[in-house]
Amino acid sequence: MDAQTCLKKLGYVGVLAFATVDREGNPQVRNISAIHYEEDAIYFFTARGKDFCRELLDTGKVQVLGYTMYKEMIRLTGKVEPAPEEEQDKWRDLIFEEQPYLANVYPGNTRSIGIIFRIRDMTIEYFHLGVNPIFRETYTVGNGRAVPKGYRITDACISCGKCVGLCPQRAIEKGSPSIIRQEHCLHCGNCYENCPVSAIERRS
Numbered sequence: 001m002d003a004q005t006c007l008k009k010l011g012y013v014g015v016l017a018f019a020t021v022d023r024e025g026n027p028q029v030r031n032i033s034a035i036h037y038e039e040d041a042i043y044f045f046t047a048r049g050k051d052f053c054r055e056l057l058d059t060g061k062v063q064v065l066g067y068t069m070y071k072e073m074i075r076l077t078g079k080v081e082p083a084p085e086e087e088q089d090k091w092r093d094l095i096f097e098e099q100p101y102l103a104n105v106y107p108g109n110t111r112s113i114g115i116i117f118r119i120r121d122m123t124i125e126y127f128h129l130g131v132n133p134i135f136r137e138t139y140t141v142g143n144g145r146a147v148p149k150g151y152r153i154t155d156a157c158i159s160c161g162k163c164v165g166l167c168p169q170r171a172i173e174k175g176s177p178s179i180i181r182q183e184h185c186l187h188c189g190n191c192y193e194n195c196p197v198s199a200i201e202r203r204s
């Protein structure tokens with residue numbers, strides 16, 4: 001798996017959930033399919049009058065979520081900005097070409113109320129629940145940043161092995177100290193809650 005394959009898979013999913021935060025600090029989620037994919041960015045269309053547009057401009061942040069038929073969760077977190085003015089028409093027309101239904105929603109020149117946003121710097125979290133053990137990995141595009149999440153075992157571990165038996169994904173290898181195979185960890189916290197010497201800590 002890699003970032004480009006994740007972007008391709010999001011393209012196959014088609015309709016993605018876009019999360020923003022409004023001016024009252026409340027979460028807002030919309031389904032968006034007017035999206036075009038490039039290797040170094042994704043572009044999407046909305047209308048300038050929508051609250052969604054205002055939230056994107058206010059915060060400059062967005063999170064995008066897709067779920068494939070194979071039980072893969074792909075979450076993209078990124079900075080969002082309007083595409084450069086001189087590129088607006090090009091990306092808008094391309095998205096309308098790729099998504100013919102849009103001409104029904106915005107017929108003729110009414111599409112000019114649209115604005116194209118782009119996401120270039122992104123962090124992509126891939127989480128596959130359809131394999132055993134589960135598999136997860138984080139990728140970046142542009143200046144996206146991978147922030148460690150989940151749990152780690154510290155040197156306070158006494159190698160008792162209790163967490164090994166409690167892990168639903170067999171993600172812990174007994175040792176001195178024991179270690180968590182991060183690519184198979186659910187982030188459920190069962191090891192963290194049950195370690196007799198509190199040797200497990202959150203990574204963020």
Ligand code: SF4
Nearest residue numbers: 157158160161163195
């Ligand atoms: S339960 Fe705690 S002390 Fe025991 S092996 Fe796991 S991390 Fe180490």
Ligand code: SF4
Nearest residue numbers: 167185186188189191
């Ligand atoms: S957080 Fe859950 S899945 Fe991850 S190592 Fe601990 S028990 Fe296993």
